Amino acid sequence: MVKKLDKTDVVIIGSGWAGGITAAELTKKGHKVVILERGKAKDQSDYVGTKDELRYSLRYDLMQDLNKETITSRNGLGETALPVRGNDNARLGTDTGGAGVHWNGISFRWLPYDFEIYSKTVERYGKDKIPHDMTIQDWGITYDELEPYYDQYEKTAGISGEENPIGPPRSNQYPNPPLKSTPTINLFKKACESLGYHPYHLPSANVSQTYENPDGETINGCMYCAFCEEYGCDFGAKADPMVTVLTTAEKTGNLELRNNANVTRVAHDGKRATGLVYTDTTTGDVYEQPADIVVLAGFVFTNTRLLLLSDIGKPYNPKTGKGIIGKNFTGHFTNISTYIGARGFFEDKRFNLFMGAGALGATIDDFSGDNKDHKNLDFLHGFEVHYSQLGARPIANNQVPKGTPKWGKKFKENSIHYYNRNLFITPQTGFLPNKNSYMDLDPTYKDDLGNPLLRVTCQYKEQDRKRARSGIAKCKQIMEEMGADIVDVDEVPDDANFNHKFYTDHFFGGAIMGGDPDTSAVNTYSQMWDMENLFVVGGSSFPHNSNYNPTETIGAFAYRAAEGMNRYLSQGGGLLTQEERVKKNA
Amino acid sequence: MAGDKHSKDGGTHDESRRKFIKNTGMVAGGVVGGSLLGGLFTSQLTENQDTQTKSGHKEANFQEALQFFTRRDDFNVLQAATERIFPKNDHGPGAIGLGVPYYIDKQLAGLWGINGRDYRHSPFMPQTQKEVPNPELHPEQSALNRGLIFIHGLRRMNEESQKRFNQRFDEAEEDQQIEVMQDVEHDNVKMTGIAPSDFFFLLRQATLEGAYSDPLYGGNKNMEGWKMKNFPGAQPSYANVIEQDEFVQMEPISLTDYQGN
Numbered sequence: 147m148v149k150k151l152d153k154t155d156v157v158i159i160g161s162g163w164a165g166g167i168t169a170a171e172l173t174k175k176g177h178k179v180v181i182l183e184r185g186k187a188k189d190q191s192d193y194v195g196t197k198d199e200l201r202y203s204l205r206y207d208l209m210q211d212l213n214k215e216t217i218t219s220r221n222g223l224g225e226t227a228l229p230v231r232g233n234d235n236a237r238l239g240t241d242t243g244g245a246g247v248h249w250n251g252i253s254f255r256w257l258p259y260d261f262e263i264y265s266k267t268v269e270r271y272g273k274d275k276i277p278h279d280m281t282i283q284d285w286g287i288t289y290d291e292l293e294p295y296y297d298q299y300e301k302t303a304g305i306s307g308e309e310n311p312i313g314p315p316r317s318n319q320y321p322n323p324p325l326k327s328t329p330t331i332n333l334f335k336k337a338c339e340s341l342g343y344h345p346y347h348l349p350s351a352n353v354s355q356t357y358e359n360p361d362g363e364t365i366n367g368c369m370y371c372a373f374c375e376e377y378g379c380d381f382g383a384k385a386d387p388m389v390t391v392l393t394t395a396e397k398t399g400n401l402e403l404r405n406n407a408n409v410t411r412v413a414h415d416g417k418r419a420t421g422l423v424y425t426d427t428t429t430g431d432v433y434e435q436p437a438d439i440v441v442l443a444g445f446v447f448t449n450t451r452l453l454l455l456s457d458i459g460k461p462y463n464p465k466t467g468k469g470i471i472g473k474n475f476t477g478h479f480t481n482i483s484t485y486i487g488a489r490g491f492f493e494d495k496r497f498n499l500f501m502g503a504g505a506l507g508a509t510i511d512d513f514s515g516d517n518k519d520h521k522n523l524d525f526l527h528g529f530e531v532h533y534s535q536l537g538a539r540p541i542a543n544n545q546v547p548k549g550t551p552k553w554g555k556k557f558k559e560n561s562i563h564y565y566n567r568n569l570f571i572t573p574q575t576g577f578l579p580n581k582n583s584y585m586d587l588d589p590t591y592k593d594d595l596g597n598p599l600l601r602v603t604c605q606y607k608e609q610d611r612k613r614a615r616s617g618i619a620k621c622k623q624i625m626e627e628m629g630a631d632i633v634d635v636d637e638v639p640d641d642a643n644f645n646h647k648f649y650t651d652h653f654f655g656g657a658i659m660g661g662d663p664d665t666s667a668v669n670t671y672s673q674m675w676d677m678e679n680l681f682v683v684g685g686s687s688f689p690h691n692s693n694y695n696p697t698e699t700i701g702a703f704a705y706r707a708a709e710g711m712n713r714y715l716s717q718g719g720g721l722l723t724q725e726e727r728v729k730k731n732a
Numbered sequence: 733m734a735g736d737k738h739s740k741d742g743g744t745h746d747e748s749r750r751k752f753i754k755n756t757g758m759v760a761g762g763v764v765g766g767s768l769l770g771g772l773f774t775s776q777l778t779e780n781q782d783t784q785t786k787s788g789h790k791e792a793n794f795q796e797a798l799q800f801f802t803r804r805d806d807f808n809v810l811q812a813a814t815e816r817i818f819p820k821n822d823h824g825p826g827a828i829g830l831g832v833p834y835y836i837d838k839q840l841a842g843l844w845g846i847n848g849r850d851y852r853h854s855p856f857m858p859q860t861q862k863e864v865p866n867p868e869l870h871p872e873q874s875a876l877n878r879g880l881i882f883i884h885g886l887r888r889m890n891e892e893s894q895k896r897f898n899q900r901f902d903e904a905e906e907d908q909q910i911e912v913m914q915d916v917e918h919d920n921v922k923m924t925g926i927a928p929s930d931f932f933f934l935l936r937q938a939t940l941e942g943a944y945s946d947p948l949y950g951g952n953k954n955m956e957g958w959k960m961k962n963f964p965g966a967q968p969s970y971a972n973v974i975e976q977d978e979f980v981q982m983e984p985i986s987l988t989d990y991q992g993n
Contacts, residue, residue: 204941500962501974541944
């Protein structure tokens with residue numbers, strides 16, 4: 147028995163950055179907003195005193211527990227997918243603030259190349275440069291069009307940064323100066339400079355000084371306490387949805403945030419979404435929340451699964467290449483990106499590696515996107531190479547030089563000796579979509595309510611391995627220049643394939659954007675082409691994955707989507723963009 | 733400062749603990765008596781020597797009894813195996829001295845031991861051979877929960893020791909224990925329901941957790957694990973020192989102190 151509730155202006159799934167930004171911008175304009183968040187209620191006081199590595203980094207206290215629902219995963223169309231059963235292999239955000247709470251705070255803008263990747267690749271190298279099974283496409287928007295929204299997000303989150311010497315144009319400087327530097331960051335930057343590269347501090351949402359954002363919310367200055375990644379901030383010094391946009395929305399009196407509300411369907415009549423159907427997980431009761439606008443602002447997997455379960459849009463079929471929902475699954479995967487690289491061991495130096503912050507570090511953009519000429523390279527897109535001083539917590543940091551046993555006397559000796567004597571450089575690589583990497587519903591496994599789980603199929607292509615190897619080689623070069631006594635590098639074997647680790651939290655696709663309804667689910671306002679009062683916001687709308695962390699780009703598109711929703715409500719409906727540029731690899 | 737108080741207590745605990753370990757012959761092989769009597773004897777000694785605090789009070793240690801394991805024999809194998817993974821050396825205590833076996837017992841008695849946060853719907857596709865297609869998935873695909881994996885794995889190691897050396901695992905020579913453990917680590921023995929290497933992965937992970945997690949969980953006794961690594965625990969801020977070149981040594985702060993301010 148579904149109980150129908152009173153209608154609201156806007157109903158949103160998820161209280162992370164995408165849902166939070168949308169809620170803030172709509173409530174500020176006087177619209178009534180309900181957020182349905184399936185996770186627990188949290189506020190800043192939940193994060194005081196949480197410097198507990200076991201609880202948060204090993205037992206994943208802030209992550210979605212998987213006992214009621216998970217995803218399944220496989221490498222190819224012929225394989226049986228297995229469920230991802232534990233958080234060791236999937237760190238997905240949940241609770242108030244979503245994945246926006248446990249992030250490191252690295253806040254890149256993506257490149258002009260990313261948004262026009264098909265056109266710019268063809269223009270520079272010709273159509274033959276693109277493999278036949280690579281499904282890259284233009285996003286239907288340019289960097290210049292997106293720039294004001296980037297600027298708006300950076301001001302909201304108080305991003306602390308240093309000008310990227312070879313970065314795309316900006317309308318304003320970062321609202322805060324960069325974080326402090328450390329001896330190891332200086333060492334990295336110096337090595338990069340002597341090799342002719344262009345290092346700069348990672349742009350950070352760990353804010354460098356106490357800051358009041360344009361909405362009047364205060365973010366405190368970072369303490370460099372080393373408990374950032376996987377943790378809520380003890381000091382309110384990391385921009386997250388709670389200290390910014392959710393507070394802003396709440397102050398208007400127009401927001402109702404309902405926790406423990408697990409949405410199972412989008413209610414619709416085929417043309418318009420009429421509301422969201424959810425289960426109150428504290429009682430088991432089922433409700434329908436009607437609204438004029440319905441917003442899916444969950445994680446990639448949530449958004450894609452709900453579209454498929456609700457029978458909205460045409461599911462992607464990898465055999466025919468037709469259909470759109472579930473298409474272009476991409477991500478940062480641990481065996482070809484972000485967790486591979488070069489590790490240097492220093493005999494005579496002892497660094498204060500137990501200090502740090504999530505986004506404390508430096509990077510180079512010399513090999514990002516298409517910054518380097520790919521004419522003589524056998525892959526497209528690139529990597530940013532960064533060193534970051536996260537804060538080496540002791541359970542997770544027992545690195546030893548290759549050849550040391552993994553346990554026993556020598557292991558203990560070396561893991562203690564090198565604890566403050568080893569540095570790691572990693573390439574974060576782009577990942578371009580292919581025809582066989584997509585999402586659909588699993589035929590076997592179900593959640594605790596009896597609904598099919600989402601199934602992820604992911605296959606690496608030769609380009610993905612080559613890009614990763616090229617990135618590792620750069621890491622090795624820089625680490626040697628930094629003067630490490632031992633440099634160990636990771637390898638990407640010829641048969642490296644997706645390892646079923648959903649560990650980086652950077653995953654994309656499923657409801658991709660574009661200018662053409664045949665090859666995109668949403669337009670650049672994240673509005674569904676087929677159902678104009680349904681907006682699908684977040685990483686699910688990205689047609690490919692750049693070599694950068696995604697949060698700031700998710701934030702920018704959320705601001706654009708919210709602007710579109712406000713316009714939609716004031717003009718009484720209609721599509722917010724015309725069908726336009728049709729540039730893709732068909 | 734809160735950290736100072738603990739380090740003083742810690743020093744006293746540490747000294748008596750080391751004496752105790754020497755006196756009872758646990759130091760070389762990590763070998764502990766296998767009988768019930770041995771267990772009781774251990775507790776008594778621990779209380780007599782381990783609880784003298786700076787202020788002169790006696791505080792009994794009520795945290796070191798078994799919550800999960802029911803057979804003392806299983807726990808004895810666990811003690812010996814964790815000590816082999818993380819042995820006492822010049823840096824400081826090994827797994828037993830740090831309380832790692834009790835840490836693991838407590839973890840197995842809770843949410844982690846029953847895979848309480850994990851998706852546990854069938855069909856399970858346990859991977860008991862190395863050439864399975866998804867080696868990265870580790871123990872999570874087993875139908876056994878972590879508690880059962882530990883019991884099966886520890887008993888399997890003991891059987892192997894008895895078969896090869898006619899000795900219980902925890903009474904075998906150090907080299908013999910290492911030989912058995914290496915064969916488990918590399919799947920050179922057989923187990924049902926889980927690959928031996930996956931059991932070993934869990935055993936090693938849990939041992940390191942017990943050595944380095946906050947002492948509130950029962951391991952990392954007196955923060956000795958952290959002291960070996962110069963990890964200062966739950967410091968509120970490094971803002972004033974993070975830029976400097978010199979290595980900074982600080983007294984560690986436990987969560988008990990950090991949260992109890």
